[in-house]
Amino acid sequence: MALSTHTTASGFLLPSIHSAPPFFTQQPNASTQSIVGEQWIRLILAYARHRNLFTLRIEDAETTGGDWDEILRNERIHRRLLPSHLSFLFSEMVSKNIAVYEPPKQTRSVLLYWRLPEEWAEVLHGWAISTAQLNTILTFYEITDPPIESPLTGIPVTILRRAITVLNKTGRAQIIGVADGEGVRFFAGT
Structure with a gap:
């Protein structure tokens, strides 16, 4: 089978490397694995952004029928990403600050930063101004x-809180205690 791109059912364009069987295997050569790892990380983050997914779990590689099947499996070549390889990718993403283990103190689930907290802060502030x-x-x-879907719909509170912290440091937001939890007030800033 020749390497080719493929469009998934969700409309995501898989790169041609996704049709290469070795892509789904952790490589014994460190430099080769580094290249493959970078490609996997880019693919995971791009797919998460495409599908508005924030969490990836080891279980997603262990079971079928989940949100991540389109990239963690390639039925056309009968390959899937093994949980051990996904765990390795988690550690790489966490070390590069593009993911965090969530909940903390475990290594089976990560919260993905397909936008960094600083980028979410700008999206959040822009949304506050535009609305x-x-x-x-x-x-x-x-x-x-929100009643009308926005780029922030479904954002995990952990990421939201980090974005607000960024805005707080620049004087553009303030966390406020409210009766049913936490709230935030946005300011125009400087």
Whole structure:
């Protein structure tokens, strides 16, 4: 089978490397594995962004029928990413600060930063301005589950909190305690 790109059912374009059987195997040569690892990481982050996915678990490589099947498996060449290889990729992503183990103190699940907290901070602040939410106290729920879908719909509170922390440091947001949890007030900033 020749290497070729493939469009998944969700509309994601898989790179041609995804049709190469060795891509699904952890490579014994460190420099080869480094290249393969970088390609996997780019693929995982691009797919997560495409599908608006934030969490990847070892179980996603162990079982079928999940959100990640389109990239963790290639039925056309009868290959799948093994959990041990995915675990290795987790450690690489965490070491590069493009993922964090979530919940902390375990290594079977990561929260993916397909946008860094600093980038989410800009998206969040831009959303607050475009929806006329400056100087208004909003709950985290109102941001993550707005009545009209936004780029922040479904964002995990962990990432939201980190983005707000970035905005807080630049004087563009303030975390406020509200009756049913936490809220945030946005400012125009400088």
